[in-house]
Amino acid sequence: MDLAVEIQDLVKEFRPAGRKEPLRAVDKVSIHIAPGEVYGLIGPNGSGKSTTMKALLGLVQPDSGICRIFGNDSLRVDSRQDVGFLPENPYFYKHLSGSETLRFYGKLCGLRGASLEVRVKELLALVDLAEAGNRRLGGYSKGMLQRIGLAQALIQEPRLVILDEPTAGVDPVGSRQIRDLILDLKKRGITVFLCSHLLEQVQEVCDRVGIIYRGRMVKEGPIEELLSLGDQTEIVLRDASPELVAQVRELIAKDGKAELLRAGRPKTTLERLFLQETVDRRDP
Amino acid sequence: MRSRGATTALVLLVIAAGGAIRMRFEHDLTADFRRRGLLAKPLDLDMRERIGQDKWSVALAGLRTLVASFAGLKTTEQFNNTDWPGLAESVDTTVQLSPHTQYYWDIGGWHLAYNAASSYRYDKGLSKLRGEAEGRRWIERGREFYERGIRNNPDDWQLSVRLGNLYSDSFRYPDDAKAVTAYSRAYATGRAIPQVRRLLLQARARSGEDAGTLLKELRSIFAEDPNSRVPTLLSLQYVLEAKLSPPTDYVESAVKIFGSEKRALRLLGTYFTNVGDRLPQTAVEPAVRLLERKAGIAPEDPQSYIRQREELESIARIRRYGR
């Protein structure tokens, strides 16, 4: 079976005006996503996340390496049949209403007639915009725009959905709605490739994550594996008295082999990992 | 993936190839359009200056006719303000922008030769001599304007007729030989209305052509078009016949042409009093006198054509300058 996403040794360089040597935005990045997986790509701004996604969508041409979607080369138009894309901060045509927007994108994918109408209704209901469907997008809130964008990405029932910062600038409630939608997609077996800054959210929904920094993939793996540190054991206590903690410390000290690394309140581990792997990294 | 340089080269190549393919075709089409008068020749530089820097680009960019229309409107305004030098410039602009619009030549020439000329001639601020000289100058300008229009539109019979009318005008230094040329040109286009042939004949009569030739032409006109038996031509027939062989009985030969004494008097009398027409009057006066006597009209009677002509001639003598 074909991989949903196959990115192999992708290299993309830009030549900014006034600079002689090219800027390597993506440096030999490889990502493989199996069908049905939810994959999160995280990295600081300018690390090459968006470029990678654009290469996968054929919006930029790789300098070397390959990008495939379900086995189809990204540079071929046909590869787009199976993919839905929600860009970061999408601005759709403000002069169209929600349902008109979906109809437009549906027709671009070759849908028409009654089946298109059914699909539009279905999606409006899915993203909870059934009532706002006839309003022009000009009057939509940020969260609504993001949801209509997601609906648009799903119009032709793609097997892969690419989401670029799906919750950027959306309030916590809207953000939760989008998260639920992603979980819903996962349930229905749709492959999701997303990148986000909201690490907590990535942690919540993704099966696997990759961390990209300065154009390189620095860490990748199933989220469980990445976050569990093999040689460490975490004991989380509730209502522990200082005495008890002191006793535990003593026990550890007696063991001779084990070492207490820290004791205190647990942090969002992904965030720590993220920082450790990116901005706190020693060797660039 | 193509490099940027390769793309640029390819783009330039395709554009150049496309340009080369179309060049011949466009050249031929433009030549064809120019030949058929559908495309005007490029404006000359002087013109571009005249319409003004801001307007010539507009005039070229597909709005030539519109600019001409507005220049035409300006003409009317200048006419109302008797701004003749300005008007001369505006009419020139209209015809340069729109050289195949007969209307602009027609109205332009008419403004120059009639309106502007009369305005100067009767300008109280000018001395009589100066006014006459100015008037004559503007009449000449009008004639030149018409001539130019005809050169630009050789197939247009109407402009030639207007020019013929202008050359025949008794108040505008008539030149009958040139009028004949103008009417002939109109007639030669083969499109002119039947009246033009009659106008040509009248001009020839004025220029003093041989009566026999004219009469032959007149008969041919009558034979071809029964509608052409208009009063002026009937009267002219009488005159030409009288020229060839002076009538022994004026009334009889008039009645032969006009049908009755009453009609003969009315039509011949009108012909007689039409001073401005300057048509030959051989044997007309005696016929009118005899017919009036028979009708019981005394020469002093206000109804008398004899008296009317005398009055009209004295008026005309005051108004007419050149001869």
Next chain:
Amino acid sequence: MSRPAKNRPLNPRRIGVIAGHTFTQLVRMKVFYFLAIFAVIILGSNVFNIQDIGRPDLEGMDVLRMIRSTSLGTMTLFSVVMGVVATALLLPKDVEDRTLYTILAKPVPRLDYLLGKLGGVLLLIFVSLLVMDLLMTGVLAVRTQMVLSEQAARVAEWPKAEQEALFAEIRSQGATWSIHGAVVAVFLRAAVIASTALLLSTISTSTLFTTITSFVVYFIGNFQSDAREFFLGGASGGISPLAKMAGLAVAVVFPDFQQFNVIDTVIEGQPFLASDIGALAGIALFYVVLHSFVSWLVFAGKEF
């Protein structure tokens, strides 16, 4: 490979979808308000009447001419400006708003996208010109009838042939087939300038640059034939080979817009043959195809 690949370029339905959408977009940008302005202009052109200057034989004819020239002039202005501005505006706007990403992320060949955009602009111009033509025809028909009846009263005494000649001349200043042909030529010219703007907008990313450059191209295009004749017109002495090559370059690169100025003489009453319109249509189609193809060459390699 899982699904049948059916996404060949030049899919008419997909181009139609994008064209229809572009049309809607422009309509909702209130472009049709211009039609109201046109209506005012054409009604206004009615009042430019030369009042009583002592030439009853020309009475009313000037009004017909004025209606024709202002109508066609306004159509020219509208179609050229629309062809340039709308085309120059829409492409960069899609890039800026990132709506282009969402479209190109669908199975839409880039050529189809370009043709759709151009098609939408042309559809809008076509519909607008159609409405304007109908308005003009209506006003001309009414005015021609008025002039005819005025003149008929004046020349009632004239012989039939002379009357007919006059009436024919008046009618030739009214709503003739040739004037509709001129409107078609206006459209064709707009198609050429719009495709030029499309090409320029794939090269540049700034709307302002595209707009200005397109107008410059349009104006140069009105002289282009001079350059061409300079190159083709016999090797008369005194012209350096360098100057000749410059003439060739201008002739090859810039579209010839002057040939569309036949519109002017048609307004003046010259007959416009169907074959002439056909020749112009052929040339316009050639330009549109050429410019679209070159646009695609540039656009296909573009990264966003």
